[in-house]
Amino acid sequence: MTAQPEITQRDLRTRSKEITDAVQGGQAFTATRDGHRVGELIPLRRRRRFVPRAELATRIHGRICAAVVSTGRKPRRRVTDLMIAAVAAAEGLPLFTTDPDDFKGLDDLITIVPVTRPETRHDR
Template structure:
């Protein structure tokens, strides 16, 4: 990941709409005043509510293949532990 572009306080004041539109699209900037870095403009993290089928498939390609029987056994143990059931 490269360095963020630097903008002066004056640039921010004069080009605020353009700069804020870029931040909204995911861009980040380092703000300077008198040649000194004073802050950063970065987009807020947004929680995705929907993952497309293509994105899910892409994320799943590297997932480890699990045995369904092992998963069910883990679930059974967790379920029993949460209910206070223990062997022995």
Template sequence: MATQPEITQRDLRNKSKEIMDAVEHGQAFTVTRDGHRIGELIPLRTRRRFVARVEFAAASRGAPPIDLDAFRADQDAAAEHDSGDPYAR
């Protein structure tokens, strides 16, 4: 298991641009002060992105057709359809 590099609090202050650029590209760091580990600087997980309509359509072309009657039957079987008062005890 590879350990992440240690940087001092002073390096974090003085070289913040270079360190933040490295974090943006996936590098993680352990921050130290007076020789003691005090925290970790890690990149955020990648955020979800929306897929363009054209990409979605292209990816969906190979999908099997949906049987709407079977889909509805599956929904009905999975859901409880109680017309009573949901707050009654």
């Protein structure tokens, strides 16, 4: 980790705009008075202007579970399916499923695309 540059009380007074601009740009400083460290000037954390996809998927998962409960079903029995649906919704993707009935009542939250199960050897 690199050391923060030190600035004197005089520097703060005479170069306040330059120093404030540097802090706003992410630079941190250690303020000194008479050669002694007295404090730090550090940038404030910037507010996030976006919601990470994982957080968005978590929020959508909550809404999906609430929708399942409102239809009288229990989300616990289909937790993995509902997580997959939440990730698809967060990514703006449709959910392709062979069991569209598992997702009844979620039409406002995600696009459900029914597909037929492919035939396998043991189905013959």
